[in-house]
Amino acid sequence: MFNRMTRGALVIDGGIALVFLAACxxxxxxxxxxxxVTVVGLTVALGLRRLSPRLALAIAWLxxxxxxxxxxxxxxxxxxxxxxxxxxxxxxxxxxxxxFGFASIFVGAVLGGIYLEWGRGSPSIGLSxxxxxLVAAAATLFKLAFNLGLLVGLLGLPWTAGTLIRTRLAARAxxxxxxxxxxxxxxxxxxxIVEQERNRIARDMHDVVAHSLAVVIAQADxxxxxxxxxxxxxxxxxxxxxxxxxxxxxxxxxxxxxxRHPQTEGPQPALADLGRLLDQLRASGLTVAFTxxxxxxxxxxxxxxxxxxxxxxxxxxxxxxxxVHQEVTxxxxxxxxxxxxxxxSGLVSSPATAELRVGHGLAGMKERAILVGGSLTTTVDxxxxxxxxxxxxxxxxxx
Numbered sequence: 001m002f003n004r005m006t007r008g009a010l011v012i013d014g015g016i017a018l019v020f021l022a023a024c025x026x027x028x029x030x031x032x033x034x035x036x037v038t039v040v041g042l043t044v045a046l047g048l049r050r051l052s053p054r055l056a057l058a059i060a061w062l063x064x065x066x067x068x069x070x071x072x073x074x075x076x077x078x079x080x081x082x083x084x085x086x087x088x089x090x091x092x093x094x095x096x097x098x099x100f101g102f103a104s105i106f107v108g109a110v111l112g113g114i115y116l117e118w119g120r121g122s123p124s125i126g127l128s129x130x131x132x133x134l135v136a137a138a139a140t141l142f143k144l145a146f147n148l149g150l151l152v153g154l155l156g157l158p159w160t161a162g163t164l165i166r167t168r169l170a171a172r173a174x175x176x177x178x179x180x181x182x183x184x185x186x187x188x189x190x191x192x193i194v195e196q197e198r199n200r201i202a203r204d205m206h207d208v209v210a211h212s213l214a215v216v217i218a219q220a221d222x223x224x225x226x227x228x229x230x231x232x233x234x235x236x237x238x239x240x241x242x243x244x245x246x247x248x249x250x251x252x253x254x255x256x257x258x259x260r261h262p263q264t265e266g267p268q269p270a271l272a273d274l275g276r277l278l279d280q281l282r283a284s285g286l287t288v289a290f291t292x293x294x295x296x297x298x299x300x301x302x303x304x305x306x307x308x309x310x311x312x313x314x315x316x317x318x319x320x321x322x323x324v325h326q327e328v329t330x331x332x333x334x335x336x337x338x339x340x341x342x343x344x345s346g347l348v349s350s351p352a353t354a355e356l357r358v359g360h361g362l363a364g365m366k367e368r369a370i371l372v373g374g375s376l377t378t379t380v381d382x383x384x385x386x387x388x389x390x391x392x393x394x395x396x397x398x399x
Contacts, residue, residue, distance in 0.1 A: 002052045003092055009050065017047030024078050035071035038063050042081040049085045053093035057101055060085045064108065068115045075116070082108075083158045090162030101159055109151035116147050204309070214319045215244045218284035240283040247280075268301065269308040277308070278330075281315050287327045288315065294334030297393040303339075306368040307391055310376065311343065313365050314387045318345035322385065338374070343387040347380070365389070 005013075024039040041063030048056040060082055067079075089101035223237035269277075278288050299307065311330060318328045326346025333340045362378055369376035369389050376389040 001054060003050060005051055013047050013050055017043050020046055020081060035067060038067040038071055039078050041066065042078050045085050046081040049088035050092050053085075053089045053101075054097045056085050057089055057093075057097065057104065061104065068111065075112075082155070086155060087158035087162040090159045091166050092162075098163075105152060105155040105159055108155055109148050112151045113144055113147040212244050212247070214316050215280055215284045216241050218286070218319060218324075219244070222285055236283070240280070244280055268305045269312075270301070270304040271299065271307060273308060274311060277312055277315070281319060284319060286315065286319050286324055288330060289327055290330045290332075292332040292334070296334050297337065297339070299339065299391065299393060300372075303372045303374075303391050303393070306372045306374070307339065307341065307389075309368055310341065310365045310387070310389050313362075314343040314345070317362070318343075318385070321348070322346050323348050326384075337393045339391045339393070341387070341389040341391070344381075344384045347383050347385055 021039065021043045024043070041059055045056040045059040045063065048059070064079075064082065086101055086105070089104075090098055093101065219237040219241045223234045274290075278290060282288055315328060315330075318324075322328070323346030328345040329343070331342040333342070365387070366376045366378075369391065372391060374389060374391040376387065379386045379388070
């Protein structure tokens with residue numbers, strides 16, 4: 001029933017009401033004079049017009065009825081408060097109260113027109129119209145209609161102005177809210193992009209570190225076992241460790257640089273780098289057989305990176321968790337619009353246990369394939385762990 005207002009707004013409305021009251025009670029009178037009940041009622045309604053438009057409208061109606069039918073006063077300066085009350089009704093009231101204010105325009109115009117024409121204590125409308133000639137009755141009806149139209153326009157103007165300003169401010173608030181929502185959506189989208197970039201970097205970091213450490217560990221263990229029987233193998237192992245560590249350090253520096261500058265695009269591994277990757281794993285003691293079938297199709301940078309990381313993760317898992325004495329096969333089959341990869345490796349644990357081995361690396365492989373529009377599945381077949389991936393070509397992704 002009461003609107004929320006600041007203390008300053010309440011002080012302003014109270015000050016306006018006091019000035020209005022002083023003007024109504026001043027020695028200089030407007031119109032036919034002022035009645036105390038009418039003036040006090042309209043003053044209270046004027047002071048409450050923004051705080052409680054519903055209560056202000058009700059008090060204004062009581063004051064107007066008192067003025068017309070009990071005080072027997074004509075229109076005067078105090079009635080100007082009604083215009084401000086109607087404006088506030090359209091500007092600040094709720095929907096139901098606004099409709100009551102709208103109806104008050106016509107009801108008040110009818111009652112006011114009748115009062116201005118006949119006044120309190122005058123003959124009834126029917127008696128007045130029937131007592132004179134037809135011309136006099138027509139003139140009376142015309143004057144009544146004219147007063148009615150004049151009062152509708154006079155009372156409707158502030159209510160219409162309040163409605164227009166309310167609508168305009170609501171439209172402006174809606175545009176501001178829409179702009180804020182758009183900014184929030186853009187900020188949220190940017191956060192999603194940043195989070196996706198961080199997840200990509202985290203996956204790359206995992207792949208680089210896991211692969212490099214697996215190679216380093218395998219080379220170090222091999223060198224330690226071969227130190228007595230084959231001293232020359234130690235130099236090869238140390239060289240492989242050094243090369244792998246340098247490559248990993250360069251990749252980590254690149255990823256850390258991307259974290260500091262997320263807009264910077266750095267070089268990423270591609271299909272041309274698969275040979276170096278396979279050589280590193282072969283140098284670590286893993287037997288890798290690579291075969292390809294069909295005519296290669298064009299892959300985008302994202303698809304090539306996904307292929308590289310999937311092969312890297314699958315071979316790293318084979319080196320860390322699989323049977324390194326069994327051959328690992330990497331098979332590429334190029335179709336019309338996609339590349340099908342199949343990577344198989346031997347298992348040390350039982351197939352039932354291997355089927356449950358789904359860690360960060362396998363989830364990352366599947367996510368990489370999905371992000372470029374492909375798919376990836378992992379199965380166990382005759383004590384061998386099988387990774388099957390489908391990577392669409394660049395043309396297939398665009399279409």
